[in-house]
Amino acid sequence: xxxxxxxxxxxxxxxxxxxxxxxxxxxxxxxxxxxxxxxxxxxxxxxxxxxxxxxxxxxxxxxxxxxxxxxxxx
Amino acid sequence: xxxxxxxxxxxxxxxxxxxxxxxxxxxxxxxxxxxxxxxxxxxxxxxxxxxxxxxxxxxxxxxxxxxxxxxxxxxxxxxxxxxxxxxxxxxxxxxxxxxxxxxxxxxxxxxxxxxxxxxxxxxxxxxxxxxxxxxxxxxxxxxxxxxxxxxxxxxxxxxxxxxxxxxxxxxxxxxxxxxxxxxxxxxxxxxxxxxxxxxxxxxxxxxxxxxxxxxxxxxxxxxxxxxxxxxxxxxxxxxxxxxxxxxxxxxxxxxxxxxxxxxxxxxxxxxxxxxxxxxxxxxxxxxxxxxxxxxxxxxxxxxxxxxxxxxxxxxxxxxxxxxxxxxxxxxxxxxxxxxxxxxxxxxxxxxxxxxxxxxxxxxxxxxxxxxxxxxxxxxx
Numbered sequence: 001x002x003x004x005x006x007x008x009x010x011x012x013x014x015x016x017x018x019x020x021x022x023x024x025x026x027x028x029x030x031x032x033x034x035x036x037x038x039x040x041x042x043x044x045x046x047x048x049x050x051x052x053x054x055x056x057x058x059x060x061x062x063x064x065x066x067x068x069x070x071x072x073x074x
Numbered sequence: 075x076x077x078x079x080x081x082x083x084x085x086x087x088x089x090x091x092x093x094x095x096x097x098x099x100x101x102x103x104x105x106x107x108x109x110x111x112x113x114x115x116x117x118x119x120x121x122x123x124x125x126x127x128x129x130x131x132x133x134x135x136x137x138x139x140x141x142x143x144x145x146x147x148x149x150x151x152x153x154x155x156x157x158x159x160x161x162x163x164x165x166x167x168x169x170x171x172x173x174x175x176x177x178x179x180x181x182x183x184x185x186x187x188x189x190x191x192x193x194x195x196x197x198x199x200x201x202x203x204x205x206x207x208x209x210x211x212x213x214x215x216x217x218x219x220x221x222x223x224x225x226x227x228x229x230x231x232x233x234x235x236x237x238x239x240x241x242x243x244x245x246x247x248x249x250x251x252x253x254x255x256x257x258x259x260x261x262x263x264x265x266x267x268x269x270x271x272x273x274x275x276x277x278x279x280x281x282x283x284x285x286x287x288x289x290x291x292x293x294x295x296x297x298x299x300x301x302x303x304x305x306x307x308x309x310x311x312x313x314x315x316x317x318x319x320x321x322x323x324x325x326x327x328x329x330x331x332x333x334x335x336x337x338x339x340x341x342x343x344x345x346x347x348x349x350x351x352x353x354x355x356x357x358x359x360x361x362x363x364x365x366x367x368x369x370x371x372x373x374x375x376x377x378x379x380x381x382x383x384x385x386x387x388x389x390x391x392x393x394x395x396x397x398x399x400x401x402x403x404x405x406x407x408x409x410x411x412x413x414x415x416x417x418x419x420x421x422x423x424x425x426x427x428x429x430x431x432x433x434x435x436x437x438x439x440x441x442x443x444x445x446x447x448x449x450x451x452x453x454x
Contacts, residue, residue, distance in 0.1 A: 010303050010313040011107045012138050015122040030118075032110025041306035044110075065313065 014044040037070035081425035094333035124332035141318035149269035149285035160185035220252035221380035278331030290314035350381035384421035392420035
């Protein structure tokens, strides 16, 4: 089953993004992402099971540095 | 115990700060920002909440602007050594702490120069004019204390920041004595770098501080290392705040600092300031009628002073007087003593906290009277 994670990188931005999405009513949580998913190695992402595309758009508009998507998670 | 050395570090710390630190050992025992397991995420969450509240307290653009440091000195070093390059010039005030002056002297070896501008207590127009006249073509930074750690003299940092911005020069403010007491609005003021002590007016534990800036991504680093992110990169990641936070952070300290910030918000920064000023003004009045006491500043006016007062006793070294829990000597700020002509004697510094009372002021006056009687050879 696909587990869509929006890869952010630094945990501070991941948490900021999570709070932002929560304010938009989007259910999500911060997770550590796999080495292959993270930009240049270790990092964090936001697991967004539903409304993932909308969530990514909100994050990018808010200046959260999104570096990609991992569909399978950590 | 009468403790009036709060300008060095506040004591006691609020109960909730002590509890938060103890609790951090139980709840936040894992390294924040590294692993993804539950306790590591809980630590990261707590650290993030502290950033959010600190950013909110100083009205910084966002939590990513808050980098934790060892102390205020550490934050100041980051700014000075990051921004000033050979041939650059800086403008500082004549009241700076060694946290500013010693890094500048170290940078002098690389060709950095600076001008110390005269502060005119009680005349902000004159102070701002001094800053303006010190600016040069190669001035790359204006840095000043928000409030003197010796005399309590406040600098009009908002006006100084506006002035510097007109010339495209960044401003950094040493908030060691002011954070938690004086209002600081980073967004409104346009101050670029706030250097904060966590263990003074914010009531956190010693070993905590912050550098708050929206420009951290461009600031060259002094320390590089593990950040928990982008580990394949050989160079330091650019994202704030991790860029400035290499290595394991002081998690219990940050939890304590967070509790301290919440404590100040709950009591009210302005209320704490007013209460301390009231005590200090009362002390000032008592000291001003004691013939042997030398006071260097006018009675502290809230507009121009922070709640710090220094004095001397005629014919005595400050260290002889400062045997109660106040701080004597030069307070790591020879520039401020040179300004007031007390470089030879030092001074006795009194600084209350939110926990100080009128009884503490009376105890100080009583102790001072005993010292004076002893000095004059009379029985007491």
